[in-house]
Amino acid sequence: xxxxxxxxxxxxxxxxxxxxxxxxxNYVSWLxxxxxxxxVLPAEPGHVETALEGVDAVLLSGGGDVLPEFYAGxxxxxxxxxxxxxDRCAFDIAVVWRAARLKMPLxxxxxxxxxxxxxxxxxxxxxxxxxAFRHRRPAPxxxxxxxxxxxxxxxxxxxxxxxxDTRVSSSHHQAVGRPAPGWIISALGPDDVPxxxxxxxxxxxxxxxxxxxxxxxxxxxxxILEWFYQVAxxxxxxx
Numbered sequence: 001x002x003x004x005x006x007x008x009x010x011x012x013x014x015x016x017x018x019x020x021x022x023x024x025x026n027y028v029s030w031l032x033x034x035x036x037x038x039x040v041l042p043a044e045p046g047h048v049e050t051a052l053e054g055v056d057a058v059l060l061s062g063g064g065d066v067l068p069e070f071y072a073g074x075x076x077x078x079x080x081x082x083x084x085x086x087d088r089c090a091f092d093i094a095v096v097w098r099a100a101r102l103k104m105p106l107x108x109x110x111x112x113x114x115x116x117x118x119x120x121x122x123x124x125x126x127x128x129x130x131x132a133f134r135h136r137r138p139a140p141x142x143x144x145x146x147x148x149x150x151x152x153x154x155x156x157x158x159x160x161x162x163x164x165d166t167r168v169s170s171s172h173h174q175a176v177g178r179p180a181p182g183w184i185i186s187a188l189g190p191d192d193v194p195x196x197x198x199x200x201x202x203x204x205x206x207x208x209x210x211x212x213x214x215x216x217x218x219x220x221x222x223x224i225l226e227w228f229y230q231v232a233x234x235x236x237x238x239x
Contacts, residue, residue: 003035003036003037004035004036004037004056004057004229004232004233004236005036005037005038005039005054005055005056005057006031006036006037006038006039006055006056006057006058006059006232007039007040007041007051007052007055007057007058007059007095008023008027008028008031008038008039008040008041008058008059008061009041009043009058009059009060009061009088009091009092009095009112010022010023010040010041010042010043010061010088011023011043011061011063011064011084011085011088012043012085012087012088013085019085021040021042021043023040023061024061024062024213026211026213026214026216027059027061027109027213029213029216030212030213030216030221030225031059031225033216033225034225034226034228034229035229036057036229036232038059039055041055041058041091041095043085043087043088043090043091043092044087044091045087045090045091045094048091048094048095048098049098051095052095052098052099052102052104055104056104056105056232056235056236057104057105057106057107057228057231057232057235058095058099058104058105058106058107059106059107059108059109059112060092060095060096060106060107060108060109060111060112060113060115060116061109061110061111061112062109062110062111062112062171062172062211063084063088063110063111064082064083064084064111065081065082065083065084065111065126065173065174066083066084066089066111066114066115066118066124066174067083067084067086067089068126070089070090070093070118071118071122071123071124072123073123073124073126074126078126078127079127080127080173081126081127081173082173084111089115092111092112092115092119093115093118093119096108096115096116096119096120096205097119099205100202100205103204103235104204104235105204105205105228105231105232105235106204106205106206107205107206107207107208107224107228108205108206108207108208109208109210109211109212109213110171110172110208110209110210110211111172112207112208113176113196113197113207113208113209114174114175114176114207114209116180116183116197116205116207117176117177117179117180117183117197117207118180119180120180120181120182120183120199121180121181122176122177122178122179122180122181122183123177123178124174124175124176124177125174125175125176125177125193126174127173127174128172128173128174128175128193135147135170135171135172135175135189135190135191135193136170136171136172136173144169144170144171144211144214145169145170145171146167146168146169146170147167147168147170147189147190148164148165148166148167148168148189148190149162149166149168149187149188149189149195149196149210150187150188150189151186151187151196152184152185152186152187155184155186155187155196155198156186156198156203156206156227157186157187157196157198157206158186159227160220160223160224160227161219161220161223162187162220166218166219166220167218168189168195168210168211168212168215168220169210169211169212169214169215170189170209170210170211171211172209175193175194175209176194176197176207176209179194179197180197180199182199182201183197183198183199184197184198184199185197186198189209189210193209194209195208195209195210196208196209203231204231204235206224206227208224212224212225
């Protein structure tokens with residue numbers, strides 16, 4: 001059997017001469033360790049259909065904040081906002097819609113989790129007041145917080161073997177606010193901040209607010225990757 005191909009969404013960052021495509025290497029390493037073949041998907045709105053040709057699954061990577069225009073949010077500036085590129089938001093939302101139609105496995109991490117919620121009609125907490133720095137680091141160069149999560153019983157996430165001692169690596173300024181219709185919050189973190197979303201109608205799609213790729217050897221990160229590989233394999237077998 002050929003290696004399963006996973007498309008990873010990337011962002012655009014302004015440079016002196018135009019824009020550079022950026023993606024943290026941790027995502028690639030994490031997927032390679034599981035036997036996937038990662039493919040980077042440039043955020044070019046209008047080209048989603050061709051971008052997903054030959055792709056078996058999709059990973060929406062992390063990034064900056066989502067522009068409020070994508071979920072009818074208040075456009076007034078708020079503290080600490082650092083938006084990802086507008087084309088990145090538009091492309092990723094279109095990827096979510098197409099993956100859902102194709103029943104393609106999709107894993108959204110951090111920003112990716114938030115964009116899944118926005119794509120299906122939910123909204124976001126634009127500024128997560130985190131004075132104790134439980135969800136993001138206090139300054140550049142400092143370690144990202146590691147915190148426990150509380151998983152809702154009977155959910156997909158509950159099948160991944162989360163224990164009271166399980167800790168996840170967190171780094172985010174925004175969070176899921178009102179869940180999209182049909183979507184449930186399947187895990188909560190400190191201050192009752194949503195840490196995962198899922199929908200029984202879309203069992204191949206999962207949104208995680210934390211970064212499992214930053215703790216690749218943790219049992220939870222490995223369980224998530226095993227699930228992702230399994231659902232991608234099953235889709236290929238039945239295609």
